[in-house]
Amino acid sequence: MPSPSFSPRLLVAALTAAFCGASFAQTLHAPGDTLVAQAGAVQNWDLPAGPLDDTLARIARQGGRSFTADPALLRGKTAPAVRGSFAAEEAAQRALAGSGLALVRLGNDTLTMRLALPAAPAAAPVAASGTAERSLAAVTVEGSRDPNQLSQPFAGGQVAKGARLGTLGNTALLDAPFAISGYTEQAARDAQARRLIDVLAADPAVRTTNSESNAVDVFFLRGLPMLSQDISFNETFAVVDTRRIAVEQFERIEVLKGPSALLNGIGPNSTTTGGTINLVPKRGTDVPLTRLTLSASSHGQAGAHLDAGRRFGADNQWGVRVNAATRGGGSTGVPNEKVGIDHLSAALDFAGEKLRASLDVAQNQRQFDGFPQFHRFNEGFALPAPPSTAQAISQPWDRSDTKSSSVVSRVEYDITPDSTVFGVLGGVDYEESNVNAGSTRITTASGNFTAQPSIFQTKSALRSGELGWRMRFATGPVKHRVVVGYSRFTGDGSSLSQTMGSAFTSNLYNPVFIAQPALPTGGRLARFQDTASDSLAVVDSMHLLDERLHLIAGVRYQKLDIGEFAGGVEQRRYEQTATAPSLAASYKLAPTFSVYANYAEGLSQGPVAGGSTANAGKVFPPFKGKQIEAGVKYDGGSFGASASLFQIRQPVSFVNGANFLVVDGEQRNRGLELSLYGEVAKNLRLNAGLALSDAVQSKTLNGANDGKKAIGIPDHTLVVQGEWDIAALPGLTATGRLTKVSSQVASANNAQSIPGFDSYDLGLRYSTRFAGRPTVFRLTVENVADSSHWLAVRTGFLTRSTPRTSLFSVSTDF
Secondary structure (H helix, E strand, O other): OOOOOOOHHHHHHHHHHHHHHHHHOOOOOOOOEEEOOOOOOOEEEEEOOEEHHHHHHHHHHHHOOOEEOOHHHHOOOEEOOEEEEEOHHHHHHHHOOOOOEEEEEEOOOEEEEEEOOOOOOOOOOOOOOOOHHHHHHHOOEOOOOOOOOOOOEOOOOOEEOEEEOHHHOEEEHHHOOOOEEEEEHHHHHHOOOOOOHHHHOOOOOEEEOOOOOOOOOEEEEOOEEEEHHHOEEOOEOOOOOOOOOOHHHEEEEEEEEOOOHHHHOOOOOOOOOOEEEEEEEOOOOOOOEEEEEEEEEOOOOEEEEEEEEEEEOOOOOEEEEEEEEEEEOOOOOOOOOEEEEEEEEEEEEEEOOOEEEEEEEEEEEEEEEOOOOOEEEOOOOOOOOOOOOOOOOOOOOOEEEEEEEEEEEEEEEEEEOOEEEEEEEEEEEEEEEEEEOOOEEEOOOOOEEEEOOEEEEEEEEEEEEEEEEEEEEEEOOEEEEEEEEEEEEEEEEEEEEEEOOOOEEEEOOOOOOOOOOOOOOOOOOEEEEEEEEEEEEEEEEEEEOOOOEEEEEEEEEEEEEEEEEEOOEEEEEEEEEEEEEEEEEEEEEEOOEEEEEEEEEEEEOOOEOOOOOOOOOOEOOOEEEEEEEEEEEEEOOOEEEEEEEEEEEEEEEEEOOOOOEEEEEEEEEEEEEEEEEEEEEOOEEEEEEEEEEEEEEEOOHHHOOOOOEOOOOOOEEEEEEEEEEOOOOOOEEEEEEEEEEOOEEOOOOOOOEEOOEEEEEEEEEEEEEEOOEEEEEEEEEEOOOOOOOEEEEEOOEEEEOOOOEEEEEEEEEO
C-alpha cells in the first residue's frame, strides 16, 4: 500500500469545504404529533423482560426503526417480555406497557416516547441546559440504518451499556461473561481528548507509560503492557497507526479486559494478554451532522476539528462521515517541546436489507520537536526524583516526524435472516524519522545520566484480512449463535539507526545542552521484521433459560511465523502453532443483575529486544497467557456497577542492568476491580473505579526473585471522575477527576522503586445555544497542582508527568 503524500494544506482545504457544506444541513421540524399507527412489516418477537432502554434498542435493531426519548423518561424502567407476531411499532408499544409512556410520531418517520397524556403536547425546543448536548447524543435508539448497531449509554452519555465481544459483535453489559467497557464519542469530546488515554484514564485498570509529548502510546491493561499496534479497528488488527492513534475518527473506544484470543485473535505484537482495546469508527448519521470544534491550550497550542456526517438514498442506505483535525503551535509546557498533528479520515458505508459494506481511509501526520526520551537507569542505587515539570531535558534539536495511511474495507451479506458471511481487507503503512540526543541512562541517585545522539528511521507495512460465517439456530431450548472465522495478517518492516557525534554526560536537574552533531552519511534501512499470523476460530454463543444464561465456548487455532534479523539478514525463524480454548458464562439473577466467570487463553509473540539494547533484534519464542476470572454486574438504568476478581499468568521479560532484554520466570497478576458509572443522584454523574493488584514473580532463575513484586504494577489505583450539573446556573456543569496511584517497583529484585502520586484535574462545561445553534464551551485544567512525579516504569524505562495544562474548546453544531 503506497503512502500518499499528505499536506496540511489538503487538511485545511477539507476543513473549508466541509464547513461550507454546513449550510446544507437540514433543520428538523415537528409539525405536530400524532399517535403512531400500528403499521409496518409483521415480525416474530421473542424478547425477555429487561431494562426498558435495552428492550427498545433491540426492537429498533430488529425492526429497522429509530426511536428517540429523553433518557430521564426511560431511567430505571423495566419492560415486560415482548413475544408474538406484529410490527415494530406495536412491539415498542408493548414494551412501554405499564411505564406511563406513550409512543408518538414527530413528522413522518421519527418516533419518540412521551409521558402518556390525554393529548400529546407539541414538540418542545431543546432547552439550553447542561443536558442539552448530552441528551441529543444519548437518546437516539438506532435501527438497522445505524451500521454500528451501538449499545445505548448510561445517563450522561459517556459510558455505554455494552461493547463488542470481538467476532460476536455488540453485547449488552449484563450479557457479557467478560469485563467490558465502552466509552462514547461524547466522552472523548467532553475530555477534550488528544489521545486514547485521555478517555481511558477513567478506568483504573488501564494506564499509560507515556506522556502527551511522547511519540508513541504504550498501555498497561491489568498490569500487562499493550502496544498501540495491537489495538483493533472494528475487531480487525493490523490496520491502525502503529505509534499514536487519532481519536477524532472513532465513535466508541472499547476495552475487553484479559486474554481474548478466542474472540479477537492476536495482534501484530501479541501484547493482548492483559486485554484488548477496540475502536469503532464513526458512520454517517440519520440526522445530518456538521460540528466544528476550536481548541486552545494555556501553552499556546491551537487546533480545529470538523466532523461532518450524512445519510442519503431512498431509505438512507448510504452514509458518509468525514473528520478533519489539526493542532499545533505553542508548546507542551516544557521549553522546546512541541507537538503538531494533522488528521484526515473518511468513511463510506452502505446499510441495505441484506448487504452491508464500509470503506474507511485515514491519514495522520505528527511532528514532535524537543520530544522527551524514555529514561533508562542502571541498578544499584535509589532512583532519583524527577525534575520539575517545566524542566527541559531533551535537546532543542530533538525532533520526530511520523506519518501513517490506512485503508479498511468490510462486507457482510445475509444469506438468510439467520446466516451471514463477512469479509475484511485492510492495512496500514507507517513511516518515522527521528534526530535525537538518545534515551538518557540514569547512572547515579543524584540524577546524572549519559546519552548518545543518534538518528533513527523506520518504515513498516501491515496487511490484514478476515473471512467468516455467522449463523443462528436452536437445539431444543438452547439458542445458538455460531461464528466460524479465519484471519491472517502480515507485517514487514525496515529501519536504520546510526549514532552521531560522541556520547555526553548531563544531569536531570541541571541539564547540559549541546550543539547538534553532524548528521551521519550513508547507511540504508535494513529489514527487521517479517511476521505472519494465521488463525482459525470456532465460537458458539448459547442462550437458554429464557436468555438468562449465556454460555460462550470455543477454540482458536493460531500459527505464528516470525523472522529474526541482524543487519537486514534473516538469521532464523520461529514457527509455532497452538490452540487457545476459552469458556465463559453469565447468568442474570434479575433483569438488572448478573454474575459471570471465564477461562481464557492466548498465544503471544515473544518479546523482541529493542534497537538500543545490547541484544538488539533478538526474538524470544512465543508463549501462552492464561486467565481465570469471576465477577458481578449491575445495570440500574441510570447507572451501572461491576466487580471482578481475576488471575493472569504469563512469562516475564525486562531489560536488566547489563542492558540485555531477558525472559526470566513467570508473572502472576491477581486483582480486584470495582467500577461505578452513570448518574448516581440527581444532576450528579460518576465514572469511578478502584483496581487492587497483587502481581508477583515466580519460577525465576534459581528462585532468586520468587514472590517479589512485578515491575511497574501499583498495588492500588483509584480514579474518581465526576460531573455535577449546577441547578442554579442551567447549562453549567462542573467536572473533575482524582487519580491516585501507589508506588511501583522498578527492578526485578525490588531494590529500586518509584513513589506513588496523586493527580487532580478540574473543569467546567457550559451548554447553550449561540445564534440558534447548539454550542458547548469546555475548560479543563490538567494536573492542577503541577505535580512532578514519575508517571510509570516498565521494563527498564521511566517516564515523567506533564506540566499543569489548561485546555479550552468550543463546539458548535450547524
